[in-house]
Amino acid sequence: MTTTWIIGASSGIGEALAFELARRGETLILSARNDKALTAIAGRLDGEGHRTLPLDITDAKAVTRAALEIAEVVGHVDRVLCFAGAYTPMKLGALDLKEVRQIIETNLLGAFNVTEAALTLLKAQGRGQIALCASVAGYRGLPNGQPYAATKAGVISLATSLRAEHGDGLDIKVINPGFVKTRLTDKNGFEMPMMVTPEQAAKAIADELDSKRFEIHFPKRFTLLAKLLSVLPDGLYFRAVKRMV
Template structure:
């Protein structure tokens, strides 16, 4: 197939990652699918057809990423890497278990750092590296706890990487709002502008095919949070405090 893309999706076993895999497979891409859930990952790869590879790994374990990279290097240069894997545990800061908080930092922030070092050499010149932040990283919100803090860190890291790799790799930031996945199903509050993983996948593909650095959606929600994040603290903090009432 001419111009067929080879894409590595990390965090592909369910949710947005699985929806992205199905959408890109329908477009003829060749996929390398990674996640910790080996069984679900293998089932997804088999459902998409014989050309797709299931490659289990743990982003918190750098050695497993290095081993995966060695396997991918033998396949050939990649057109895109999309990193979506994350850990989430909702609740107020005072309620978060410290060990769980440490794991969230390791998976979300340190894991993204590992990908930022390991993935670029696997990409062809001008290939795309898309890393997943969150609108939760725009501003500290109630019950955002350590997850939001890690996503703020990821967004900062991606901005740095965009500058450092300019001209050689196409670095992008993905900032989803609320998507109906197993992670958000743990929330006990009303989630505005919720979208399905399929809608999220279409938004991501359209955004990554555009020239925009940040792919954020749904915009009726993300623009409101962007506005909140640029307000001075004297205006923003009273508004965020109201969200706890």
């Protein structure tokens, strides 16, 4: 039986993945700040033995305590999947710096907090998987994408370093979705091509969690185009994205 800790499970991709993995027979530990939402979700999941563990990933000590609690109470965990995230559309030159700090603390520092706690938990077991959710927005800087894109670039870099340092003993993955219909993307005021539902995203992720790939990205038609755009020479790249300004 696979035991999976999903952080950021109260909404969006994390919530949808909880239902998908429960249908596939996994036992889940669900974390997010919203305890009420977690309890409601846990009560609707297939299977038994699911737990909730309310958590704010910006609190490093709380994340460490949560990992220790899992080790003591559950005994082991096979996967640690981090989907907690924050997003507010902003343009450089007109940033809400208080909001910028909150996004950085959630998306990037939160990912570091989860990584350190997960390493302590999984290295003690000698096995396990850590998957961090970034975004295709982190492939290369985009107009109107700050500070979100910068934090997701940081998460991609973090996951890459993590794979290089610990990939021999642990399964490390980065998850880079395209546009997914969530409360975060609902904030956007522009057309989002090839958008998928959280349920479609969850299936795409679940299908590849046990693969040997480092990166899980979807939908492929969109993410492959994003990859191509990201490797263009500087002059061509800036010409291509100028229309987004």
